Amino acid sequence: MNVTSNNASLPRNLGLFGLWLLVINGFIGAGIFGLPGGAAKLAGEYSPYIYLLCALLILPILLSMAELSSYFRGSGGPVRYGTAAFGPFIGFQAGWLYYIARLVSFAANTVLLVDSISYFWPAASNTLQRTLLLSAIVGSLTLINVLGSVRAMRSLALLTVLKFAVLLLLVVTGISYFGAQLLPEADATTLFNNHYDIGAAVLLLIYAFVGFESVVVPAGEAKNPAKDMPRALLLGLGLVTLLYIAIQLVSVAAVPNIADSSNPLLDVAATLFGPVGAMMLMLGVVASVAANLLGSIFSTPRASFALAEDGSLPKWFAKVQPHFLTPANSIVFFGILALILTLYGSFLWLAAATVVSRLLLYGLTCAAVPVLRPKLAASDSFILPFGYAIPLLGIAACVWLAFQVSLSSVLATSAFVLLGTALYFLARWQAK
Numbered sequence: 001m002n003v004t005s006n007n008a009s010l011p012r013n014l015g016l017f018g019l020w021l022l023v024i025n026g027f028i029g030a031g032i033f034g035l036p037g038g039a040a041k042l043a044g045e046y047s048p049y050i051y052l053l054c055a056l057l058i059l060p061i062l063l064s065m066a067e068l069s070s071y072f073r074g075s076g077g078p079v080r081y082g083t084a085a086f087g088p089f090i091g092f093q094a095g096w097l098y099y100i101a102r103l104v105s106f107a108a109n110t111v112l113l114v115d116s117i118s119y120f121w122p123a124a125s126n127t128l129q130r131t132l133l134l135s136a137i138v139g140s141l142t143l144i145n146v147l148g149s150v151r152a153m154r155s156l157a158l159l160t161v162l163k164f165a166v167l168l169l170l171v172v173t174g175i176s177y178f179g180a181q182l183l184p185e186a187d188a189t190t191l192f193n194n195h196y197d198i199g200a201a202v203l204l205l206i207y208a209f210v211g212f213e214s215v216v217v218p219a220g221e222a223k224n225p226a227k228d229m230p231r232a233l234l235l236g237l238g239l240v241t242l243l244y245i246a247i248q249l250v251s252v253a254a255v256p257n258i259a260d261s262s263n264p265l266l267d268v269a270a271t272l273f274g275p276v277g278a279m280m281l282m283l284g285v286v287a288s289v290a291a292n293l294l295g296s297i298f299s300t301p302r303a304s305f306a307l308a309e310d311g312s313l314p315k316w317f318a319k320v321q322p323h324f325l326t327p328a329n330s331i332v333f334f335g336i337l338a339l340i341l342t343l344y345g346s347f348l349w350l351a352a353a354t355v356v357s358r359l360l361l362y363g364l365t366c367a368a369v370p371v372l373r374p375k376l377a378a379s380d381s382f383i384l385p386f387g388y389a390i391p392l393l394g395i396a397a398c399v400w401l402a403f404q405v406s407l408s409s410v411l412a413t414s415a416f417v418l419l420g421t422a423l424y425f426l427a428r429w430q431a432k
């Protein structure tokens with residue numbers, strides 16, 4: 001069978017339902033709690049349709065990743081795809097781009113958490129208190145991981161249930177309260193006559209559709225990745241698209257001036273349920289962000305640790321703290337970069353900035369399909385129809401989205417890519 005295989009010792013316990021849960025949690029982080037206001041500001045009454053457009057743009061990328069995942073029985077995801085298709089340097093860049101995306105997302109969600117706290121504690125928006133609060137959150141999570149305490153990880157399942165319950169309650173209540181009034185009165189002929197920025201709206205809302213790539217990383221633990229991975233990805237995309245559209249419809253109907261809100265879903269909950277509802281949604285925000293932050297700061301430093309063990313990053317990143325047996329250097333490095341980003345970036349800017357690194361990663365993934373299909377495709381692989389048309393559509397979507405990116409986001413991502421490249425060549429120099 002012309003399929004790469006490694007990580008054979010890992011038990012294959014992940015079925016379709018388990019993979020689907022990973023996809024859903026990859027999609028639904030904390031972003032949806034902060035995006036409805038920005039979407040309404042950029043696209044007005046057309047904002048619910050922008051989610052559908054984002055789903056269509058992400059679909060060929062998701063399908064390309066589904067095909068690649070069916071070629072590999074081992075774990076690794078984008079790093080493995082890039083290495084197999086284009087060599088170790090490009091494979092490293094794929095891993096580093098994944099690292100950057102998770103890092104910036106961590107910073108964005110931390111900022112969103114503090115913004116949500118300031119909704120109830122206005123003093124948290126002051127410069128000094130905000131700096132201290134951001135430093136305390138990032139510092140405490142960094143310290144916990146350096147010390148090796150991962151007990152909080154056991155609460156992720158409960159946090160996920162709480163997050164879903166709050167969002168579904170919001171949607172169901174909004175539908176029952178507004179009914180047919182939820183449907184916006186949008187005339188397509190006036191779309192470009194209004195002062196809307198559809199391109200910027202798409203770029204912003206794409207943030208809510210990224211993260212699905214995390215499911216392909218543990219492919220070595222899937223029972224039947226060739227069959228279950230594509231199904232899980234498609235089912236996950238369909239569900240979150242419907243949920244996002246419903247949330248946006250309820251938000252616009254419940255709070256007409258939501259475009260001016262810095263905490264949109266908190267305002268929606270306050271409108272539907274009063275102050276108690278706002279507190280309930282705040283619990284959902286905390287649960288969602290806490291789950292995201294815990295997962296990110298636990299797993300992402302392990303990526304730089306693994307890259308260092310492979311010789312793609314300096315050995316310093318692979319140092320293990322002798323007492324706590326944790327990759328302390330990688331964790332501290334991640335924490336410092338994350339803190340810098342949280343102190344100097346707003347949620348909306350960080351949300352847009354993380355899209356840049358993911359566009360590069362997704363474009364690289366789509367480009368790998370025509371290279372690897374002739375080499376690795378087997379009878380049980382998931383092969384996309386229409387030749388290479390779908391990967392090309394994925395690349396085209398990435399290129400179009402790239403033209404919507406602000407210069408500051410491009411410069412920030414370029415700086416991180418240059419940093420990773422310098423560290424890569426430093427590691428190669430150390431190896432010699």
